Amino acid sequence: MRDESTVKMRAEKVNFYYGRQQALKDINLDVLSNKVTAIIGPSGCGKSTFIRLLNRMNELVPNTSLTGRILLDDKDILDRSIDAVEIRRRVGMVFQKPNPFPKNIFENISYALEVNGIKDKHYIEDRVIESLQKAALYDEVKTRLHESALKLSGGQQQRLCIARCLSIKPEVLLFDEPCASLDPISTRKIEELILELKKDYTIAIVTHNMQQAARVSDFTGFFLMGELIEFDRTETIFKSPGDKRTEDYITGRFG
Amino acid sequence: MKIISAASALSKKMKIKIKEKLYELTFAVLAFSSLAFLVGIVIVLFREAMPIFEKLNIGDLVFGRFWYPTYDPPEFGIFPLIIASFWVSLGAMLVCVPLGIGSALYINEIASKRQKEIFKPLVEILASIPSIVYGFFGMAILAPFLQGLLGIPIGLCAFTASLTLGIMATPTVTSIAEDALSYVPRSFREASYAVGANRWQTLTRVVVPAAGSGISTAIILGMSRAIGETMTVLMVAGGAAMIPGSPFDPVRPMTAAIAAEMGEAPVGGDHYHALFAIALILFVITFVFNIAAEFVSRRFRIKLGLSG
Numbered sequence: 001m002r003d004e005s006t007v008k009m010r011a012e013k014v015n016f017y018y019g020r021q022q023a024l025k026d027i028n029l030d031v032l033s034n035k036v037t038a039i040i041g042p043s044g045c046g047k048s049t050f051i052r053l054l055n056r057m058n059e060l061v062p063n064t065s066l067t068g069r070i071l072l073d074d075k076d077i078l079d080r081s082i083d084a085v086e087i088r089r090r091v092g093m094v095f096q097k098p099n100p101f102p103k104n105i106f107e108n109i110s111y112a113l114e115v116n117g118i119k120d121k122h123y124i125e126d127r128v129i130e131s132l133q134k135a136a137l138y139d140e141v142k143t144r145l146h147e148s149a150l151k152l153s154g155g156q157q158q159r160l161c162i163a164r165c166l167s168i169k170p171e172v173l174l175f176d177e178p179c180a181s182l183d184p185i186s187t188r189k190i191e192e193l194i195l196e197l198k199k200d201y202t203i204a205i206v207t208h209n210m211q212q213a214a215r216v217s218d219f220t221g222f223f224l225m226g227e228l229i230e231f232d233r234t235e236t237i238f239k240s241p242g243d244k245r246t247e248d249y250i251t252g253r254f255g
Numbered sequence: 256m257k258i259i260s261a262a263s264a265l266s267k268k269m270k271i272k273i274k275e276k277l278y279e280l281t282f283a284v285l286a287f288s289s290l291a292f293l294v295g296i297v298i299v300l301f302r303e304a305m306p307i308f309e310k311l312n313i314g315d316l317v318f319g320r321f322w323y324p325t326y327d328p329p330e331f332g333i334f335p336l337i338i339a340s341f342w343v344s345l346g347a348m349l350v351c352v353p354l355g356i357g358s359a360l361y362i363n364e365i366a367s368k369r370q371k372e373i374f375k376p377l378v379e380i381l382a383s384i385p386s387i388v389y390g391f392f393g394m395a396i397l398a399p400f401l402q403g404l405l406g407i408p409i410g411l412c413a414f415t416a417s418l419t420l421g422i423m424a425t426p427t428v429t430s431i432a433e434d435a436l437s438y439v440p441r442s443f444r445e446a447s448y449a450v451g452a453n454r455w456q457t458l459t460r461v462v463v464p465a466a467g468s469g470i471s472t473a474i475i476l477g478m479s480r481a482i483g484e485t486m487t488v489l490m491v492a493g494g495a496a497m498i499p500g501s502p503f504d505p506v507r508p509m510t511a512a513i514a515a516e517m518g519e520a521p522v523g524g525d526h527y528h529a530l531f532a533i534a535l536i537l538f539v540i541t542f543v544f545n546i547a548a549e550f551v552s553r554r555f556r557i558k559l560g561l562s563g
Contacts, residue, residue, distance in 0.1 A: 089451035099442035102465050112450035
């Protein structure tokens with residue numbers, strides 16, 4: 001199942017607990033450079049929990065604990081000497097529900113640049129426009145960059161969140177069910193965007209939607225009750241899964 | 256048989272309709288009665304204040320520098336009282352806004368869950384303590400303490416009143432501001448952290464602006480509480496109806512003047528009507544405040560695209 005590409009992120013023997021409840025059991029998973037890795041599984045299987053470990057987002061949830069290692073370019077990001085802020089700059093995240101700030105469209109992106117210490121106004125302006133273009137949103141909003149982002153449609157908001165993410169030039173993009181609250185047309189736009197972004201970024205996406213995983217991903221991991229049941233090329237997972245449980249899920253017998 | 260059941264179904268429908276109408280009517284009456292009270296208060300204020308406006312022009316009344324209602328001839332210049340209210344309230348704001356918002360930020364952002372469970376109810380209890388208790392505290396403890404500490408001639412002065420009022424209004428501001436902060440969706444914070452913002456940036460540039468409308472409501476409610484507060488200023492401000500030369504001069508805010516003098520002013524006399532004029536001015540000020548508050552928070556919501 002190895003490709004010619006290199007491992008960008010790697011989870012090694014990851015166990016994760018909410019209080020005493022174990023949410024992830026001994027997860028080993030590789031995310032390869034410039035590939036899309038999909039994580040599928042029924043609700044509550046731990047897939048969102050897992051992806052949120054990759055940019056240390058779960059640290060914001062109180063009363064959790066973690067064992068194992070998570071590597072980014074062979075360095076353990078859980079190392080205490082590494083600042084979570086630094087990791088989140090390199091590993092961007094797009095959430096399940098579009099979450100633009102209650103600011104205008106321009107400020108939504110310039111905020112990301114400013115908090116990362118960029119002050120040059122012209123440079124910020126260029127980056128905002130460039131990010132909106134990359135997120136395939138610029139043409140729709142170029143005449144109203146100073147209107148509230150909350151006035152955009154759900155799909156546009158999500159692309160704005162992607163643009164915001166891209167503006168600080170991360171290396172990895174995490175998508176946590178990015179289309180869960182979107183209509184089919186917006187969903188298609190986001191999927192096309194993901195395929196486009198794959199050229200420049202390493203992508204991991206959590207999805208409920210198996211067709212979506214099949215359409216956009218190169219590799220797929222199937223999670224069930226906190227365990228990684230199977231991980232392989234997407235083709236293999238969908239055409240000839242190795243595990244009975246994967247097959248049951250994919251053919252819609254549960255979940 | 257069929258006809259009868261149809262008829263009974265019809266009458267059941269009628270019954271429900273009548274019931275609904277009754278509910279509607281009850282609530283309408285309740286809603287209008289509160290409006291009627293407001294209108295009634297305004298009418299009484301105007302009617303009782305009018306006679307003094309017939310004797311004095313409004314400029315002399317509002318900007319008159321001397322309030323000697325019991326002299327012969329009396330002087331009804333409200334300006335010292337307005338100035339007193341203004342300075343005392345402003346001073347109170349300088350105390351309660353930073354304290355209140357600071358505590359709200361602490362409770363919401365920094366305190367552990369355990370601390371939060373202690374602080375939040377504590378603040379709400381503080382907010383419900385009657386103002387006379389604060390007044391007593393100001394008079395018996397704060398005033399002598401400040402007198403000794405600052406070496407001022409009188410402990411009961413505008414400064415002490417501001418401090419007492421400020422302390423009194425702080426829990427109100429804290430409580431409302433904390434509510435506003437806790438209504439900020441977690442998704443905003445997550446979005447901010449996800450682009451590599453630190454806690455301080457997230458707090459000052461995302462969370463506080465998003466809670467801005469609620470925080471400004473907290474400030475304005477704190478302000479109304481300060482400006483309308485009577486008992487505390489009556490006890491602590493010192494009571495001298497003069498234009499203060501320094502924060503350590505005793506003053507007599509509008510509310511204190513009304514409360515202290517209403518009992519002694521002969522009903523229907525000039526003094527009586529002048530006190531009503533003070534009440535009317537106070538009413539107008541708070542009314543303008545509330546309109547301004549409404550305006551600010553609406554502007555805010557529109558700016559955020561939340562409505563309008």
